[in-house]
Structure formats: C-alpha cells, structure tokens
Amino acid sequence: MTTNEKKQVPVRPGLWTTDEPPSLIGSKCPVCGEVFFPKRERGICIRCQHRGLEEVKLSRRGKIHSFSVIMQQPTQFFVGKVPYAYGIIMLPEVRVQAHFTGCDFKDLKIGMPVEFVIEKLGEDEQGNEVMAHKFRPVKE
Amino acid sequence: MKSIKELQALRKVYIGGVGIVRFQRYDDQEYYDFGSQAILNCLDDAEMEWKDIQSAFCGNVYAGTGKGHQVIAEVGLTGIPIINIEQACSSSSAAFRIGYQMVATELYDVVIACGFEKMGRGLLASTAFKPWELALGFNVQPANYAQGVIRYMTDYGATEEDFARVVVMERKNANLNPYARWYQGGEVTVEEVLNSRVVAAPVRLLHAAAMVDGAVAIILCSEDKLRSNISKQKKIQVAAAVHTTGFYGEDSVKFKSATNLTKEAAKQAYEVSGYGPEDMDVIEAYEAMAPAFLSDVEDLGFCKPGEAPHLLKEGYFDIGGKMPANTGGGLVGCGHPLGATGGRQIIEIINQLWETAGPRQVQGAKIGLCHSSGAGPNAVVTILKR
Numbered sequence: 001m002t003t004n005e006k007k008q009v010p011v012r013p014g015l016w017t018t019d020e021p022p023s024l025i026g027s028k029c030p031v032c033g034e035v036f037f038p039k040r041e042r043g044i045c046i047r048c049q050h051r052g053l054e055e056v057k058l059s060r061r062g063k064i065h066s067f068s069v070i071m072q073q074p075t076q077f078f079v080g081k082v083p084y085a086y087g088i089i090m091l092p093e094v095r096v097q098a099h100f101t102g103c104d105f106k107d108l109k110i111g112m113p114v115e116f117v118i119e120k121l122g123e124d125e126q127g128n129e130v131m132a133h134k135f136r137p138v139k140e
Numbered sequence: 141m142k143s144i145k146e147l148q149a150l151r152k153v154y155i156g157g158v159g160i161v162r163f164q165r166y167d168d169q170e171y172y173d174f175g176s177q178a179i180l181n182c183l184d185d186a187e188m189e190w191k192d193i194q195s196a197f198c199g200n201v202y203a204g205t206g207k208g209h210q211v212i213a214e215v216g217l218t219g220i221p222i223i224n225i226e227q228a229c230s231s232s233s234a235a236f237r238i239g240y241q242m243v244a245t246e247l248y249d250v251v252i253a254c255g256f257e258k259m260g261r262g263l264l265a266s267t268a269f270k271p272w273e274l275a276l277g278f279n280v281q282p283a284n285y286a287q288g289v290i291r292y293m294t295d296y297g298a299t300e301e302d303f304a305r306v307v308v309m310e311r312k313n314a315n316l317n318p319y320a321r322w323y324q325g326g327e328v329t330v331e332e333v334l335n336s337r338v339v340a341a342p343v344r345l346l347h348a349a350a351m352v353d354g355a356v357a358i359i360l361c362s363e364d365k366l367r368s369n370i371s372k373q374k375k376i377q378v379a380a381a382v383h384t385t386g387f388y389g390e391d392s393v394k395f396k397s398a399t400n401l402t403k404e405a406a407k408q409a410y411e412v413s414g415y416g417p418e419d420m421d422v423i424e425a426y427e428a429m430a431p432a433f434l435s436d437v438e439d440l441g442f443c444k445p446g447e448a449p450h451l452l453k454e455g456y457f458d459i460g461g462k463m464p465a466n467t468g469g470g471l472v473g474c475g476h477p478l479g480a481t482g483g484r485q486i487i488e489i490i491n492q493l494w495e496t497a498g499p500r501q502v503q504g505a506k507i508g509l510c511h512s513s514g515a516g517p518n519a520v521v522t523i524l525k526r
Contacts, residue, residue, distance in 0.1 A: 012272035047388045068286030069341040070277065077274035084277060087287060097278060110294045121276065132276060 011079070011121060011132045014039060023060060024116060024133060026094055027053035035093040060116045061138065062091035069105045079122035079130045089114055089135050102136030113138050147412050150244040154366055155376040155524070156359035157186025158487045162319045163354035163475040166258065171203050175256030175355040176214035178480075182252065182357035187367040190216040193359070194248040197223050197239045199231030199255040200479035211256060226479075228268070228514030229428060230383075231255060232356060233482025237381040237520060239360045244378075249362045255484070256355035257477035268515045282348060283340035285429040290342060292435055296446030300342060304333035305452050306430040307346050310466055313459065314473025316500040319484070321352045321475030347430040352475030356483035358490070376493050379413035379507070380523040382406075385516055402439040402513060405521040409509070410441070413523040417441040420523075421505040422492045423465045424485040426513045430472050437465065440511055440521070464502045467492060482512040486522055493526040 015038055016022045026037040029045035035056065040046065043053045067087025085100040085108060100108060101119055114135035121132040159182025161174045183190060198208025208224045227234035232255025239253040269279040278284075292298050308330060314322035328346065336346040366372045384401040410416050417440065425436040434448040442463055443451055451457065457465040468474060468488040471481060489508035491497040510522045 011275050066287040066291045068280075068283040068290065068343070069338075070280050070283045071338050071340065072280070072282075074277040074280045075274060077271070078277040079275045080277055086276070086278060086283065099276065110290065130275065 006123075007128045008131050009124065009128045011130050012038065015133055016118060017057060021060065022116075022118060023057035024096065026056050026058045028056045028093075029053055037094050037096050056093070058094065058096070059092045062089045062096070062114060062135070064088075064100075064108065064110055064112045064114055064135075065090045065095060066110060067100060067108050069108070079124060080132075081122060096133075099132060099134040100136065101134040107137070113140055144411050148414070151246050152363060153240050153243045153360050153378045154363055154371065155378075155490055156188065156250065156361040156366055156371055157182050157184075157368060158359075158490050159183070159185055159357040160319050160484060160487055161355050162323070163321045163352045163477060163480070163484070166353045169258075169353075171200070171207065171256050171258040171353070171355070172210045172214050174353060175211035175254065178256065178355035178357045179211065179215050179252065179254060182359055185368065186359045186371065188250070188359065191218055192250050192365075193218070193220060193252050195221045195223070195239075195242060195251045197225055197235040197242075197251065197253045199225050199227065199233075199235035199253070199482065200257055201226055201228060201231055202257065202260065202478070207256075208254065211254065227383075227518045227520075228516055229426070229476070229478050230482045230512040230514035230518045230520045231479040232484075233486060233510065233512040233520040233522060234383055234518065236358060236360070236483060236486055236522065237383050239358075240378045240381045243360050243362060250359065250365050251361070252357055252359050253483060254355070254357045255480040255482060257479035258353045259351045259477055266515065280340055282343040282429055285432060286340045286343045288435065289429075289431040292431065293342070296449070298434065298446075298449045300334055301330055302434065302449035302452065303342070303347060303431040304330040305449075306427065306433045307333045307472055309452065309458060310430065310470040310473040313467050313500055314469025316498065317468040317474065320469040320473050321350050322469060322473045343429055343431065347472070349428050349471035349474075349476035352477055354475065354477035354480040354484065356480045356487055358483055358486060370494050370496070374494050374526050376490055376524050376526050378522070379415065379525045380409035380521070382408040382412065382521045384408070384519045399435070399439055401517055401519040402436065402511065402521075405519040406440045406511070409521040409523050413525070415507060415523060415525075417509075419507050420463065420509045422467060422489060422502045422508040423463065424470070424488055424508075424510040425465055426471065426485070426511050427466070428471050428476055433466070433470065436511060437463075440509065459500055459502060467497065467500045467502060482514075482520060485510045485512055486524070489522075489524050493524060
C-alpha cells in the first residue's frame with residue numbers, strides 16, 4: 001500500500017464478507033426460517049423471538065422491488081453525493097435496502113435484475129473512503 | 141387486555157372544548173408561547189378554568205425536556221400530573237387517546253390533550269434512523285414515501301396526475317380553513333403540481349406538507365362536566381381510540397411502511413365503535429406527502445386497493461362528495477407541525493360534528509374517523525360520534 005492510497009472503511013462493520021466475491025451477511029432463524037439483513041446483533045429473531053440466529057451469506061443477485069431518486073441533500077451526516085438512488089431489492093432470502101449504481105437512474109425499473117457490489121459512497125471527515133453495499137443492473 | 145365488550149362498557153367520554161392557533165411560522169415566538177395560547181383558546185371554548193383540569197397529556201416531538209410543563213407553566217401551576225408524549229407525527233392523537241382512557245376508566249373527570257411544535261429551520265436529522273442509515277442517506281422522508289408510491293403506480297396503474305389531484309383537493313379545502321397554512325392561499329392546478337420540482341422521484345415539492353409551527357388543545361371529560369352550550373347540545377362522544385405499532389412482516393417493521401398497522405388500527409376501531417367505514421360522514425386521512433392519501437383511504441376500508449384514484453377524480457372525497465376527507469386541507473393544506481398535527485386532525489372532525497366548520501361544513505355530519513400515523517411506526521385511529 002502506497003502512502004497516497006486512502007484507507008477504506010465500511011459504512012457499517014459486518015455488512016459483507018471479506019472473501020471473493022464478497023456476499024452480504026444476514027441472520028437466519030433455525031426455528032422459523034426467517035432471514036434478516038443486516039444480521040441481528042443480539043441474535044434474537046424479531047419474528048418468532050427465538051434466540052440463537054445463524055449467520056448466512058445472502059445471494060448476490062435479486063430484483064428491484066421499489067426505488068426513488070433523491071434530488072435533495074438529506075442531512076450533514078450523509079456521506080454520498082446528490083442525486084442518488086436507493087430502494088428495496090428482493091433477494092431470494094430477504095429484502096435489502098441499498099443504493100443503486102452502474103446505470104442512468106432514469107433507467108431504473110421495478111423488477112429489474114441487479115447484483116451486489118461494494119463501492120465508494122464518499123469520504124468521511126478523516127479523508128477515509130467510506131464503502132457501501134450497492135446494487136447494479138445486470139442482464140437476466 | 142380488556143375485551144371489546146369491556147371496552148364498550150367503559151364510562152362514556154365527551155369533547156368539552158377545543159383550541160387551536162393557526163398553523164404558520166411563529167418566528168418571534170417559542171413553542172410555549174403559541175402552545176399556551178392554544179390551551180387558553182381551549183379553556184375559553186369549553187367555558188372552563190385551568191383549575192378544572194385534572195391531568196394533561198402533551199404531544200410534541202422536538203422541544204426537549206419537560207416541554208409540556210413549560211407550556212403549562214404559562215397557564216397555571218396547579219400541581220396536576222403532566223405527561224409528555226412523543227409518538228412522532230401521531231404524538232397529539234396518541235395524547236388524545238391516553239386522555240380518553242383516563243376519563244373512560246374514571247381516574248379523572250376532566251383532562252386536556254395538547255399538541256405543539258416549533259419546527260426546526262432547515263434540514264432535520266431524524267433520530268429514528270441509525271448513524272449508518274444517516275450516512276447512507278436512508279432518512280429522506282419523501283424518498284421513503286416514494287418507495288411506496290412507485291409500487292402503488294406499478295401495482296395499480298396510478299399516475300402522477302392522480303397524486304396531483306390530492307394536492308388540488310386539499311389546497312382547495314385549506315382555502316376555506318382559517319387555521320391552515322394555505323388559508324386563502326389560492327387553488328393549485330394539476331399542471332402546477334406536475335411542474336413543481338422533484339424532491340425524491342416520483343414525489344414532488346407540492347406533494348409535501350409545509351414545515352410550519354402550530355398548537356392544539358382538546359378537553360375530554362365525563363358527561364356531567366360538560367359546560368359550554370355547544371358541547372352539551374351537540375354532545376360528541378369518543379366511540380373508539382386505537383393505537384397500533386409495527387407488526388412483523390414485509391410491509392411493516394422491515395421497511396417502515398404503515399400499511400399493516402393502519403389496517404389493524406382501523407379494524408380495532410370499527411370493532412370497538414360498532415361502526416364500519418360505510419357509517420362515516422367525514423374522515424381525516426394522514427398524508428405528510430399527498431400520494432399517501434390514496435393508499436390510506438384504501439387501508440382504512442373506504443374503498444378497495446387501487447380504487448382511490450378514480451374515486452378522487454370523480455369527487456368522491458370532496459366536501460360535497462360521498463365520503464368527504466381532509467376537509468380542513470389535510471397536512472398538505474394545513475402544514476405539518478409534527479406534535480400538533482394529530483390533534484388538528486381530530487379538531488377538524490369535532491368542528492364538522494359540531495357543525496362549526498363554516499364554508500367547509502359537511503351537511504349533517506354525525507360520525508367521523510381520524511387517522512394519524514407517525515414514524516416508529518405508529519398508527520392512531522379515532523372515531524367520534526354526535
């Protein structure tokens with residue numbers, strides 16, 4: 001690593017695996033079968049209240065369930081740039097909320113197939129690159 | 141929990157009086173200034189004195205420690221219990237419900253439910269989101285509404301014109317409401333709405349309720365404590381006051397959409413009151429962003445999913461229509477001071493049942509329903525009858 005390379009930090013630790021290709025990390029309830037994202041930190045199933053969830057890798061591909069393109073700056077805590085698009089992606093296991101990337105936002109459509117990527121969201125106050133989970137359109 | 145029959149057997153609770161200050165910016169006042177004015181207006185309306193009030197329930201979101209105490213300190217210090225209630229945009233309708241319960245269960249005979257809010261200037265950081273969600277910009281309320289709006293368009297073929305018509309109706313009603321931000325504000329057209337800038341596609345600037353300040357107060361009491369002529373001659377009884385929060389499921393907890401809890405709150409309110417949607421003469425449906433009105437009236441049972449757009453177009457929800465809704469202008473027409481909005485909605489129904497709504501009066505209104513929702517999520521459904 002050269003000195004001018006910026007340090008990368010995730011927007012939240014524990015969202016994805018460090019293997020290649022990376023996967024989002026969820027929690028699965030061994031009793032009722034429900035899957036959650038992000039993983040439930042205290043391991044309790046908020047559907048059936050079973051304690052002792054198992055960590056699972058989520059599928060990398062899903063479909064857009066809904067989305068919006070945001071034209072106004074949210075708050076000073078937002079790390080990215082306006083305009084940006086986020087929405088709900090239906091993975092086979094669970095719905096995930098994430099940004100969209102790799103396309104003209106005008107082309108986003110409900111039902112569009114998308115895949116998980118890790119991409120820079122912006123930079124924090126220390127100059128670190130803040131990395132986020134995003135989804136980009138792919139061919140069926 | 142009490143059964144439906146036991147709830148129905150509780151002491152009857154009546155509206156003693158209402159107070160409101162116009163929803164607008166009060167740059168030269170603090171929340172306790174216009175908040176206490178609403179209480180004074182309410183006492184005058186009820187023909188009561190502050191010493192008659194036995195407990196106070198105060199809805200507010202942003203004002204901080206002891207806010208209800210600060211407001212009431214401007215009116216009188218009688219040592220009564222003052223309870224501060226924060227339920228986001230449904231704070232004062234939740235406060236109304238607790239006040240109702242206190243009188244219904246005979247712990248008190250006369251209580252006041254208040255709501256007041258001085259909105260921040262500029263962007264507000266919601267504490268209902270985690271720090272990493274704020275970093276990702278997931279806290280944009282118009283965008284979170286937009287997620288549901290785009291689904292609604294896809295599922296039912298609703299158009300941008302349909303959403304614009306909600307704004308047109310509400311601004312038309314607000315023109316007639318002296319307490320509304322857009323009182324005498326002129327009518328807007330579908331084209332003006334469609335030409336307003338996009339905040340979070342497909343939600344536009346004119347879909348959004350304006351950030352204004354405001355305050356409300358409502359006295360709830362037992363029948364023998366009613367004092368003013370109107371409250372005795374046209375007695376308004378609380379037929380149901382229900383509060384629900386998120387149910388686990390794809391449309392509630394996970395994505396903060398209010399569908400399931402609104403349906404459940406309405407179901408419980410219909411059961412307790414013994415009425416159904418077909419019995420209502422006037423309704424208030426919560427819409428901080430205009431498109432939500434359409435799915436709300438469907439969730440509340442006033443029509444089937446996807447039917448609201450064409451009913452709206454036909455004038456079904458107009459003041460002269462079959463199911464008059466948001467007759468005071470709704471949130472879009474009145475503006476939206478978070479902690480005061482729920483009570484403002486209830487006061488609109490009260491004015492309709494007292495037949496004091498002036499040019500926006502629904503003829504012969506006897507039963508009304510008020511729906512509020514708030515981040516959390518919360519849904520509050522109140523049914524009043526004369």
